[in-house]
Amino acid sequence: MKSAAKNKQRNIKLVIEYDGTNYCGWQTQKNQPSIQETITKALSKITGQEITLYGAGRTDSGVHATGQVANFFTTATLTPFQFLRAINSSLPDDIVIRSVKEVPSSFNARVNARSKVYRYTLLKSSIPSALNRNYSYFVPYKLSLERMKKCVGYLIGRHNFRAFATKSSNKEDCYRTIYSIKITRKGDYIYIDVRGNGFLYNMVRTIVGTILLAGYGKIKPADIKGIIKSADRNKAGPPAPPQGLCLMKLNY
C-alpha cells in the first residue's frame, strides 16, 4: 500500500509569472530558449522524471505573464511548498512560480480555463520610457481615449474573430466570446484589459491594434462591426507589438 501510494501520479498546477523579453515565447522551439522548456527542465531535474508541462495559453516572444497557468503529472512526493521552493531555486530570475497546488487528475490548464485576462499597456507620451521600454508600447501620436472606448461595444460578445487572427485556416472555428474590455488611463499609461473565453493567435494584439486605429482617427469605432463581419484579416489593424502584452489571469 505504501509503495503504491508513493508511486501515485499526482497532477500539479502552477501559477507562473515571467518576463518574456529574453524568450522565444511560451512554447518550446528548436534552438531558442522558451518559458515552457526552461520550466520543464527545472521540473525534470527536481523530480528525476521526464515531465510534460501543459500550459493554459501560448504567449509570443516578448509577451509577459503574471498569471500563466500550467500543470504536469509526477509521482514525486514533494509537498506543494517544497515544489515551490525547489522550482524557483532552479529557475532563472525572469521566471517565477507564484503558487503550486495539487489538483484532481482531470484538471487540464488549457482545456478547463473558463476565461483568460490579458492586459495591454500603452505609454501615451512624447518621450519614451527607459524603465518601462520592455513592458509597454510607446505611442507618441495623437490618440482619442473616447474613440477607443467607443470600440468596446462592438467587440464584446460572441463573434467570428477570423479578421483578428494572424494564422487561421479556413477550417478553424474562429468564434470566441469576449466578456469585457476595460480601457483606463493612469498618468501617461493607458491599460486595455481584455477578458474572454479564449483567444486566437495574435487576437488580443490585433484587437489593440484596431482600437488604436480608431484612437488615431483612421477608422471609426463603428467600422469594427464591418471588420468582424468581413472575416478578412486585411481589414483589422496591425497587431500591437508584443512587449505591451501581459497574460494576467486564468479563471477556472
Added chain:
Amino acid sequence: MKSAAKNKQRNIKLVIEYDGTNYCGWQTQKNQPSIQETITKALSKITGQEITLYGAGRTDSGVHATGQVANFFTTATLTPFQFLRAINSSLPDDIVIRSVKEVPSSFNARVNARSKVYRYTLLKSSIPSALNRNYSYFVPYKLSLERMKKCVGYLIGRHNFRAFATKSSNKEDCYRTIYSIKITRKGDYIYIDVRGNGFLYNMVRTIVGTILLAGYGKIKPADIKGIIKSADRNKAGPPAPPQGLCLMKLNY
C-alpha cells in the same frame, strides 16, 4: 556678429531617465559601459565637438534614474527640441533624455542642486517578482513597517553621516541634511523616499539597510541616534542592493 553668435558657448541642461541594469553606473570607467560615456558619445557625434558632461550625482551599477540631471557646453546651434530628438535617436533604449533646456552659463548640474530625491523600492512578499526583479529589492522576511517609520525622526536633519558612507576619508566633510523620509506601502511594495541636500557614497542604500535592520527587529529605531553619533561605518546596516534604488529628482 553672426559668426560670433554662432560660435557662442551654450550651456545645455538634460533631464535623464535610465535603466542602470546593464551599466557600470553613471561615471565613466575603463572598459565598462557607463551612462555618462554613452550620452557623451552621442553628444559628441551630434555636435561634432568634444563634449564634457557634468552629472548632478553619481549612481552605481544597477541603480536607476528617472530624473538625473546633467549639463554640457557646446557651440552647436540646434534648438532644445532638435537636441532632444537627435540625442534620443542616438541613444540605446535604456537611456532616454526627458527634456533639454538652454540654461545660463553659470549653471552646474551638481553644484547648483538644492536637493535630491531618491526612491528605494522593497518587495515585501514570500514570492519574488519576475517583472520587477531589476527594479526592487525582494524582502521575504518579517518586517515591521511601524518600526521602520520610527527610524525616520532620528535621521532627519543635519548630521554627520560618516557611519552611513562606504568610502569616506577622515578628512571628508560628512555633514549632510536630510529634509524628509517618507515610507509608504502599496500592495506588496514598500517605497522609501529620501530627500536631502546631498548624499555620501552609498548613503541612501546604507540608510535603507539600517532602516531594514530596525524593521527586522535587529536594532531599535532609537539605536540610530547612537549609530550617527558613533561616526563608525561598522555600526550602520549593510547597504541595500542597488537595483531597488532610483534617482527621482533634482531640485534647483
